[in-house]
Amino acid sequence: MSKLKQLLSSFDEEEKILEDEVEVYADSVKQALSLAAEALNVDVSSLEYEIVKKGHQGFFGMGRTPYKVVVRPILQPEHVDLNELDSKLSTEISDLDFEVKNKNESGSFKIRTTKTGVWLIVTKPRGEGRPVVISDVLLKIDSMRIRNYSADTVKNEVKNASGEPVKIADWIPNPEYDGSMHVEVSSDEMKATVYFDAPRYSGRHMDFDDIINAMKNSGIVYGVNEKRINDYLSEMNYSRPLIAAEGTLPKNGEDAYVEYKVRIENKIDFSEIDGKVDFKDLNLIENVVTGQLLAVKVPAEQGIQGRTVTNRLLPARSGRDTSIQHGEGTILSDDGRELTAEKNGQVVLKAGRIIVDDVLVIQGDVNMETGDILMLGSILITGNVLDNFKVKASGNIEVRGSVQKAFLEAEGDIIVKGGINGRDEGRVETTGGTIYAKFVRSSRLIAEKNVIVTEELLNSRVDAGKLIYCNGKRAQISGGILRAGEEVNARAIGADSYIRTEIFVGLNPKVLQQLNDLESVLKETAEELEKLSKDITTLNNRRRTTALTEEQKEMLSSYTSRSEKLEERKQEVFSEMEELREYMKMIEQKGLVSAEKNLYPGVEIFVKDQKLKINDEYSDVRITFEGGDWRFGKYELPLGQQPKYARRSFSRRR
DSSP states (O other): OHHHHHHHGGGTTTOOBOSOOEEEEESSHHHHHHHHHHHHTSOGGGEEEEEEEOOBOTBTTBSOBOEEEEEEEBOOOTTOOHHHHHHHHHHHHHHHHHHHHTOOBOOEEEEEEETTEEEEEEEOOBTTOOOOOHHHHHHHHHHTTOOSOOHHHHHHHHHHOOSSOEEEEOOOOOTTTSOEEEEEEOTTSSEEEEEEEOOOTTOOOOOHHHHHHHHHHTTOOSOBOHHHHHHHHHHTOTTSOEEEEEOBOOBOOOOOEEEESSOOSOOOOOEEETTEEEGGGOOOSOEEOTTOEEEEEEOOOOOBOEEOTTOOEEOOOOOOOOOOOBOTTEEEOTTSOEEEESSSEEEEEETTEEEEEOEEEEOSOBSTTTOSEEESSEEEESSOBOTTOEEEESSOEEESSOBOSOEEEESSOEEEEEEEEOTTTOEEEESSSOEEEEEEESOEEEESSEEEESSEEEEEEEEESSEEEEOSTTOEEEEEEEEESSEEEEEEESOTTOOOEEEEESSOHHHHHHHHHHHHHHHHHHHHHHHHHHHHHHHHHHHHHSOOOHHHHHHHHHHHHHHHHHHHHHHHHHHHHHHHHHHHHHSOOOEEEEEEEEEOTTEEEEETTEEEEOOSEEESEEEEEETTEEEEEOOOOOTTOOOOSOOOOOEEEO
């Protein structure tokens, strides 16, 4: 049947087998077909079947297993070309006949002893196989020391070879010959294994009841696998043990967790069209309306106890509970399972708490009509931010236009869909997020996380806690000072004119800025000490020749006191600077600078106290500083970015 189905499958477009099929368990194939025909409401003659598992009648009703048969109807539509099908089958039929005819198998017999008697099973040969002969059976009976058998019954069954058990003698108990078994329980009581000793001569085989009783006597009352026991008995393979029962492991309950129904994390997602990056699809601000569902708590699950084969309970841990951490602008349901927005605004996850910040919308420019803007929330500006105006927000700032010589400060992200042209005075800073801009010129940028620019970053001073990234089709970093905690990555760095571009990587700019600030303090302190020293010297010299006035005495005392305090402050600054320098030496700094297209001469790269001056032009290059050495490799995109351009081999241009 399986071979025929394989041949028919090549005519899939011409013949369809109905998908309706049934799986039937019955004592015989005939019974299975009858039951299937009734269930499918078709005639038995229109059915095909496959025997998945052959049944067994058992020994006098013991150890019986049913047939497992898959039955399905066949539909042969009018459009099937039977001639073509016949031709196709004819090319294969000889192979099929050869396969069937050459499955020659001699007949066989078995003799089994049970409580109900001694049973003989004789099977017919297949093909040209040799049939069972009576002499072989009698010789086996004699070797098994079976004395009270019916010779006529044996003769008839050898002749008929029915394949079914036929009783030839009564069972005479003989513990010396009978099979035996013992049960072993694992140390954790999760498994019961039965080991058998095969019977000798006419000794009796173990049956289902024997096994069950033996396990009960061993205290096994849970997890008994009756099907596995019956399958084992049908095979009677005493060479392997029988795992007759298995316990159930405990299942710990899943912890409760919070499922967010809104986006609470910003992800960089550039959409590039014709070589240009379109900011309109960034969707970095998640706005919500009053009553909108923000989060739900999925409750913890109860644990499910386990059980050993001896019926000992195994405890299970129930899942740990949690709660929705919420803040301003949200409403938590009485049962603590749902969080909704109390007002329109922007969803922000701050210190693990969900809050809804108000969003202030400025229609048009920030100018004389609006004045400076301070907002405890987020700000959306549809126009530009003009010269000398200040915009400050506790959330995000989004500018649909450009930012001129202005001052922007936010705790979240700052998005400028146009560009930033500070003309050496403008300043844009985020203390907790990322700065996004189309271009940056002659500006001061400070970002806790990243600075992302899509076209050009020119003659600016930029600090980023992690990454400075400039990689559109025409993106270029040229001139200025750039400091990044992890990496500077751009399409091109420097310029044909060899403009000086300084890049500091591998250390958080805050540390560098702190050191620079201390150096400025030290310089100012030294200058003031020098001036005070001159004034003190002048007054002391005058005191040697003439008496000082009361005013002069007060001045000398004040100068001296001030000088002493400044000396103390100078020593403190020295100590702080030394601590910072020691910290910079201690931490493992791995500077990383990557240029996808060009890295020009004039670029200087600094890591710790090491400096690399670029004197040659490079393409497709990645420069790292590790273990005290500069290393050159092929360009790689920053982590999380998708490749946009074909890779080229690393090369140096002379």
